[in-house]
Amino acid sequence: MVENCTEAMEFILEGFSDCLELRIPLFLFFLVSYVVTLVGNLGMMFLISIDPQLHTPMYFFLSNLSLVDFCYSSVVTPQMLANFFAQQKAISHPQCAAQMWFFSLFVATECYLLAAMAYDRYVAISKPLLYAVIMSPKICAWLVVGPYLVGVVNAVTHTSLTFQLRFCKPSVVNHFFCDIPAVISCSSSNTRTNRLVLLTLSFVLGTLSSGVILVSYAYILTAILRIRSVAGRRKAFSTCTSHLAAVTLFFGTLFFIYVRPSSRFSAEDDKVSAVLYTMAIPMLNPLVYSLRNQEVKAALGRLMQRRKFSM
Template sequence: MSRVNGSSPQEFILLGFSDRPWLELPLFVVFLVSYILTIFGNMAIILVSRLDAKLHTPMYFFLTNLSLLDLCYTTSTVPQMLINIRSTRKVISYSGCVAQLFIFLALGCTECFLLGVMSFDRFVAICRPLHYSVIMHQRLCLQLAAACWISGFSNSVLQSTWTLQMPRCGHKEVDHFFCEIPALLKLSCVDTTAIKAEQFFISVIFLVIPVSVILVSYAFIVQAVLRIRSAEGRRKAFGTCGSHLIVVMLFYGTAIYMYLQPPSPASKDRGKMVSLFYGIITPMLNPLIYTLRNKEVKGAFRRLIARNWSFMSFLNV
């Protein structure tokens, strides 16, 4: 392909922290360990949610969707990052970059709406407990999940197309670990003010609106919990929502910092680290947060282990 007049290069160079080679080995270890924990943690949640009948509820249906998102989210970037860190040529093919950009953005936007839906589920469970099974019926849960996935992928098609159509005049050095919109827009050789304004507006929709829904939901939840006379009941209600709130703060806090702050040369490296946090660390922490703080999930793990142990003992007999 030609590399001038804005046409696409055959490959991109992902700079990462290549100007600081002493960081590469520690980063490789951190990325590898985080990825392994993400795979096993999220796979465990998916399996236990599907295999334990007591977890066949809307809350764990949405949690399974979140774990699936996190699995695909990290797999779209981390393997390529691990290869590049240990390689002298830190490149990614043009098609690989397009796929990475599309998948990472689609799953990130899907998660934005999914966390909002999960807060609505907690609101109904605590504020309308007697009507919970009527309101959060299976069809509505499927519709809400489908809406999250469709909106995320539709937005990714739109924003990825805008970004990739910007002329780059042969520029191919991406100052990042993976192909992400802010880093790719910096390669453009034309004014990107309009597309950045459009990106900002869409980011408000996918970040600020779900956060507002979550805050309103939890305002009602706190009011309802404070009316519970039993201290044990209040503790259980807050415990049910605590895991979700921690995930929300980790994910939205870093994403809002990345997409809604004014661009600044001083924040270049900080932006890379923030991207790594919500792209790698948060998906790793999600299953740990939900399992360590959730008695139902821990109980389901124990039942699953006991069932398998009994089965193995039967085979040995």
């Protein structure tokens, strides 16, 4: 504990470069990315909701993934865009706590939603005749509620532990939002427990969700190899490629930031990685799933046809 500490009532978010030449291009780039994220995810949710042919477990999970992507990008990006031209990049403790809580909630939820989607693909490919029975509406609902419950536990744990710490003036957070490692790094308290809990919980949650995904794909690969025709193998594997791409980028980024030795901590590396999972991944997910999915393309075609006919 530091003596003569004046308790800070707000944090200063350092953000990106203060160079004017970089500030404007970065602002425009992130603004366009956020607009694409909103349009892509809200559009995916709308398309799935109105097209009866997409009312299947796979698209039920995809709709929830789009909702989570939309939410956790919106928790971070508007504040970051506003701070590009703000004189004081200040955020109060309650605002910072709320941002951390919701971000921790949605990130953990996405981990387990991706695991639920992997299990869904496993059942669809390995047990196609029992698919409708196994993936009943009740099971699908629990496979979505479960990730949210895990997210709540994750959010409550990290936010409550972080804001029990003491923060002295000036509390400068070397990040563009209230990310957990960046906030606890500017505390004057002993943060050993916080870092241990962050590492342990991230490792456990990440290992469990990625373990479900790896086991599911091991069974999927075994089932695909049993298919005799090359065309059949290609068709079966094509239903998983979009999900594999989303999983690789998402989990790779999170493990780089949250599961590594503190000696390798680099705030600048974290900012680059955070851009990936707060803006790039939510923007790319609906594009990947729509461009590589024939059913989504067909549903979009039917929507455009109906609109053309009504006009």
